[in-house]
Amino acid sequence: MKILVTGGAGYIGSHTVLALLEAGHDVVVLDNLANSSAESLRRVGELAGRDVDLVRADLRDPAALDAAFAGAARAGAPIEAVIHFAGLKAVGESVAEPLRYYTNNTVGTVNLLTAMDAHDVRTIVFSSSATVYGATEEVPLTEKLPLDAINPYGRTKEQIEDILSDLGDADSRWRIALLRYFNPVGAHESGRIGEDPTGVPNNLLPFVAQVAVGRREKVRVFGDDYPTPDGTGVRDYIHVVDLAAGHLAALDYLASHGGVHRWNLGTGHGSSVLEVIEAFGRAAGKPVPYEIAPRRPGDAAVSYADPSSALADLGWSATRDLDTMCADHWRWQSNNPNGYAEA
């Protein structure tokens, strides 16, 4: 298939593009490179032995989207499906600059869907997030829970899920997968591609990795008095290569199923912050320094997926454990201490 991957130069995007190429699909990446680097795609091309087409364009620009679909059709290889990663993703930033988030994420997606509809492309796999479940204390999280995001970033994901759901309900030609990611970590085992956050990492693993590689002094652990075995928060970390495989499984499913589908992509197991720090220390061959800090408002004690729907429907499940996640993340980080910047 010929697949348009928005945000394909980013962390999850680049790993999914590689998996798509390895599975024999044709890929065109649409990315504004606002928070990513074309170097990731150059390396994906090296790993796959095939160059990756990159259209540098912004979802806020309807004419550019139209041109991307029209250009592929004119070249005799029309887009058949879209995997939609592009979007801003930092919770704190979304609280400070909500209009930027609603513009990039919600408006950008409506623009994308409008272009798809105009070009008769109605298969889409969307990057949603477990964030849509909000502050529920129910675990494991199942897809049947109501959506109740608690910050602007999460609300953009919820809005997009609502828009896609209404679209699928209105027009049976659409085939829609909403993938709710838990906590993506790790990197391709080659160590050539991985997460390259701009500025201070918002998520635990890249922060731990930057401490281990010497870019930061120590990890701050927010709260050690939660009702969990070691008192620190428990999350469901999933290897990015497993996550990428979930996108291919969803795309395969949509080839034979219309309608709107929602799947959690997680392992179904939780790891505590201290377990992650210890596992990363084992991977790096040295302990990772940390200090305990107060809890952050809005953080749940425990959150992990019920991934049984994805297993039942897609035959997909995560296979890589926490030690593998840390080993692969460390290989990427230690081989590329400053991410793609030195390349």
Next chain:
Amino acid sequence: MKILVTGGAGYIGSHTVLALLEAGHDVVVLDNLANSSAESLRRVGELAGRDVDLVRADLRDPAALDAAFAGAARAGAPIEAVIHFAGLKAVGESVAEPLRYYTNNTVGTVNLLTAMDAHDVRTIVFSSSATVYGATEEVPLTEKLPLDAINPYGRTKEQIEDILSDLGDADSRWRIALLRYFNPVGAHESGRIGEDPTGVPNNLLPFVAQVAVGRREKVRVFGDDYPTPDGTGVRDYIHVVDLAAGHLAALDYLASHGGVHRWNLGTGHGSSVLEVIEAFGRAAGKPVPYEIAPRRPGDAAVSYADPSSALADLGWSATRDLDTMCADHWRWQSNNPNGYAEA
């Protein structure tokens, strides 16, 4: 004040523009006239003794919005506040064409807010709807209820409320009023302006009015076995002139209060479908024929506002009763049997 009124040529918009002019404000209307007529504004101008500036533009066109704000500033009368009515509003249509609704309403509003921010205009009164409360059976409805819209139209209103709420929380320069309308009916007492629905009216009163004036055969009453005094659904009808006054009260309030405010605009009293049909018959001087039809899915038995917050904060309450609503609506309908079309 110089006020930009989006959708100012529409039903509620035109009545509010008249009230603004009568209160001494300067008004510029921005309207794409997709579902309204410039004739309404011509008549508003006649009633007010002042012409109304109309910019024919679409919220989906960011450049046109920018030009409207820039043009007013260049002319020495910069926009100071916005009353935002523009949007699509038919529930059934929104189910069939959700992307059109999300584009016009959600994307259009994000575009408007972006233009406002760029031009340092951060006071907005937004046309929300009691629809945001969804299928709750709680009455009276208070502003503290969670938002849970049950159709795409309602979800666009909920999304816009969320966006405005996040914006107000992020930046204290914003002054935001979210007005949740109940069921606007009636017309200006002159009989010169009123509701002019395109196609088959979606709401009860305009349908009843078109039956009374002979444009349609009879009213269909959806369900007479609800747990209400006469078995028909009970709603909170509010005179459009009262509603317009609510917008001026909200605007006054924002002159001295920052932040995000939510007010129900309703009477606090419910009327049944049969009570409305009877009241309209009295106003028209002839009975309005009707037949009983099955319930419609999704219709609540009873819904009416708790309008006490608007009274407490704004000193506003609705003063016109059902007979006045019907008398004024009938004057408009009988003087203009085909709405603005004959003008």
